Amino acid sequence: xxxxxxxxxxxxxxxxxxxxxxxxxxxxxxxxxxxxxxxxxxxxxxxxxxxxxxxxxxxxxxxxxxxxxxxxxxxxxxxxxxxxxxxxxxxxxxxxxxxxxxxxxxxxxxxxxxxxxxxxxxxxxxxxxxxxxxxxxxxxxxxxxxxxxxxxxxxxxxxxxxxxxxxxxxxxxxxxxxxxxxxxxxxxxxxxxxxxxxxxxxxxxxxxxxxxxxxxxxxxxxxxxxxxxxxxxxxxxxxxxxxxxxxxxxxxxxxxxxxxxxxxxxxxxxxxxxxxxxxxxxxxxxxxxxxxxxxxxxxxxxxxxxxxxxxxxxxxxxxxxxxxxxxxxxxxxxxxxxxxxxxxxxxxxxxxxxxxxxxxxxxxxxxx
Amino acid sequence: xxxxxxxxxxxxxxxxxxxxxxxxxxxxxxxxxxxxxxxxxxxxxxxxxxxxxxxxxxxxxxxxxxxxxxxxxxxxxxxxxxxxxxxxxxxxxxxxxxxxxxxxxxxxxxxxxxxxxxxxxxxxxxxxxxxxxxxxxxxxxxxxxxxxxxxxxxxxxxxxxxxxxxxxxxxxxxxxxxxxxxxxxxxxxxxxxxxxxxxxxxxxxxxxxxxxxxxxxxxxxxxxxxxxxxxxxxxxxxxxxxxxxxxxxxxxxxxxxxxxxxxxxxxxxxxxxxxxxxxxxxxxxxxxxxxxxxxxxxxxxxxxxxxxxxxxxxxxxxxxxxxxxxxxxxxxxxxxxxxxxxxxxxxxxxxxxxxxxxxxxxxxxxxxxxxxx
Ligand SMILES: [Zn+2]
Numbered sequence: 084x085x086x087x088x089x090x091x092x093x094x095x096x097x098x099x100x101x102x103x104x105x106x107x108x109x110x111x112x113x114x115x116x117x118x119x120x121x122x123x124x125x126x127x128x129x130x131x132x133x134x135x136x137x138x139x140x141x142x143x144x145x146x147x148x149x150x151x152x153x154x155x156x157x158x159x160x161x162x163x164x165x166x167x168x169x170x171x172x173x174x175x176x177x178x179x180x181x182x183x184x185x186x187x188x189x190x191x192x193x194x195x196x197x198x199x200x201x202x203x204x205x206x207x208x209x210x211x212x213x214x215x216x217x218x219x220x221x222x223x224x225x226x227x228x229x230x231x232x233x234x235x236x237x238x239x240x241x242x243x244x245x246x247x248x249x250x251x252x253x254x255x256x257x258x259x260x261x262x263x264x265x266x267x268x269x270x271x272x273x274x275x276x277x278x279x280x281x282x283x284x285x286x287x288x289x290x291x292x293x294x295x296x297x298x299x300x301x302x303x304x305x306x307x308x309x310x311x312x313x314x315x316x317x318x319x320x321x322x323x324x325x326x327x328x329x330x331x332x333x334x335x336x337x338x339x340x341x342x343x344x345x346x347x348x349x350x351x352x353x354x355x356x357x358x359x360x361x362x363x364x365x366x367x368x369x370x371x372x373x374x375x376x377x378x379x380x381x382x383x384x385x386x387x388x389x390x391x392x393x394x395x396x397x398x399x400x401x402x403x404x405x406x407x408x409x410x411x412x413x414x415x416x417x418x419x420x421x422x423x424x425x426x427x428x429x430x431x432x433x434x435x436x437x438x439x440x441x442x443x444x445x446x447x448x449x450x451x
Numbered sequence: 452x453x454x455x456x457x458x459x460x461x462x463x464x465x466x467x468x469x470x471x472x473x474x475x476x477x478x479x480x481x482x483x484x485x486x487x488x489x490x491x492x493x494x495x496x497x498x499x500x501x502x503x504x505x506x507x508x509x510x511x512x513x514x515x516x517x518x519x520x521x522x523x524x525x526x527x528x529x530x531x532x533x534x535x536x537x538x539x540x541x542x543x544x545x546x547x548x549x550x551x552x553x554x555x556x557x558x559x560x561x562x563x564x565x566x567x568x569x570x571x572x573x574x575x576x577x578x579x580x581x582x583x584x585x586x587x588x589x590x591x592x593x594x595x596x597x598x599x600x601x602x603x604x605x606x607x608x609x610x611x612x613x614x615x616x617x618x619x620x621x622x623x624x625x626x627x628x629x630x631x632x633x634x635x636x637x638x639x640x641x642x643x644x645x646x647x648x649x650x651x652x653x654x655x656x657x658x659x660x661x662x663x664x665x666x667x668x669x670x671x672x673x674x675x676x677x678x679x680x681x682x683x684x685x686x687x688x689x690x691x692x693x694x695x696x697x698x699x700x701x702x703x704x705x706x707x708x709x710x711x712x713x714x715x716x717x718x719x720x721x722x723x724x725x726x727x728x729x730x731x732x733x734x735x736x737x738x739x740x741x742x743x744x745x746x747x748x749x750x751x752x753x754x755x756x757x758x759x760x761x762x763x764x765x766x767x768x769x770x771x772x773x774x775x776x777x778x779x780x781x782x783x784x785x786x787x788x789x790x791x792x793x794x795x796x797x798x799x800x801x802x803x804x805x806x807x808x809x810x811x812x813x814x815x816x817x818x819x820x821x822x823x824x
Binding site for chain 1: 472474475476479483487490491492494495498505506509516517519540543544546547548551552553592593594595643798799800801802803
């Protein structure tokens, strides 16, 4: 059966009348200005899905720019019946491809995300120059303590120096640090990039002995030594960059976002274990009684458990960034184990006295 | 071959007629596109857009032969990837690090953000031009494709200049700038080796523009005056009705409601007013445009443009945006059903475009979220 059709060669807009014939698995067509052309049916592609009463437009793998337009309904139907791919439109193969790519894409994204969030930040943290670490540390502290007053007396500064000197007796490679106290009514202590350690007034108020404070200090120095705050900042910055890239533009709300993100992504359990380990070995070598730190952790745990569940009873005031971020307060699962891991000093060690009575009083009174 | 045979191959010049032949299947495309876009967290949008274009293009017939869209979803996706990694990600990284190091209010960060906004304005025209180039290069009729042959940068700079000029002249430069921009892009436009030409002045657009401009100004003044009068008069009323505080409250309440209604009417009327200008500009620009020497004519009227816009808006609202393929189809249909080419064209003499095909599509356009067709 030969039918009339139109052929466009893709070189000119000239429409060429041709006669098409189907011979076994080929379409053969020729016309006045068109030499005999043979297109295999397997290589045919529909331009649009066939629709009744409409011309059916085809191209072929061998001549991608050319078009053959069929108008004979019987011929078209016969052709479509011989090759389902000519129906065009959606197919299960198309759907399968989309789902395959989606699942594959998600898997790659999760793998990259895991790499970028767990392994990479710790490595990058070592590459940050000190000037960056210091500047970021300032930013983090000012966004976390907000407008709280910084408490400073020369006697208290002396007490901190005494504690650091004591710890240095046990560890000759103590990283350079600076400690400051802020007038915040929330019990907390944290380390910011650049070796900046922050204590709150409330923590000092709750502490009963200098051993408790020096224990917390040793733990925070552990974070500093392992560059945990820096790694955390790299992690949060990466996340923030990703978010702003996906939402098509940078946002200026960096500090606020960092505080919010910090609340969601606290230190990992491994990081806390590393800081604990650092505190334990440093204190043991300096003959500082670790039972102070243990006692302090127990107190934190009890306070946390005694508090009404904040997720169920909405408090009247919005929790501050400092309340959410927490280091001392990060009572994620495993705190009991961490407490258990703190062992008393060996019996042959005489516990050292960390602060004199005057120094301890000055420290407790630093915020007036 | 004899002379008669070669002569028979080339037919006489023809009149071109545009028609829109509705095809079934858009509903299926719309639903599948929505579901797959949802499942793939938005990444299917490039393929969805391609499917919709293929469908709409194939409904546009010129002398019985439909247009064909030959673009692919992968090309659009590649365009997106390039823009993401070359532009969006570096900007996010730089602003991110500056923000963390120097704080959110640092002058450096503000300077960078200002530079980014400026760059977006400069690149906007570039994006528009590239998007048109991609669409034209992927549009075929009788196996021949379209193209834009100029450098995109010229149009891009003109576009930026036009934004500045429109702003500084309180809008009065709009007809001139629009004409210049349209002239620039139309004169770069080709179908195969046949050219489009644009020639004409902005003068005839000014009477309509002035009318719309002064009526808008009048409306703004009227609304402002009425709003301040109703605000100022409520204490007067409470004084006058001092012994009947309920009456005073009622009247003050009614005045506030009246002011709100007036404002809403204002919000609806001003765009409708500007449809007068849009229709005029569409007609005039069509008159100024020739294809292979033949002039175009577009029967755009204010009423039909308002109708098109209002219904499109309703579709957008009531389908929660899912119905965008229908909106696109309605816009194309509107133009196609009103467009005429007066004069005859020797179609058979048009040969394939020699302009190299762009390999990626509209990345910037997608990034700026201009959307559209
Ligand atoms: Zn810790």
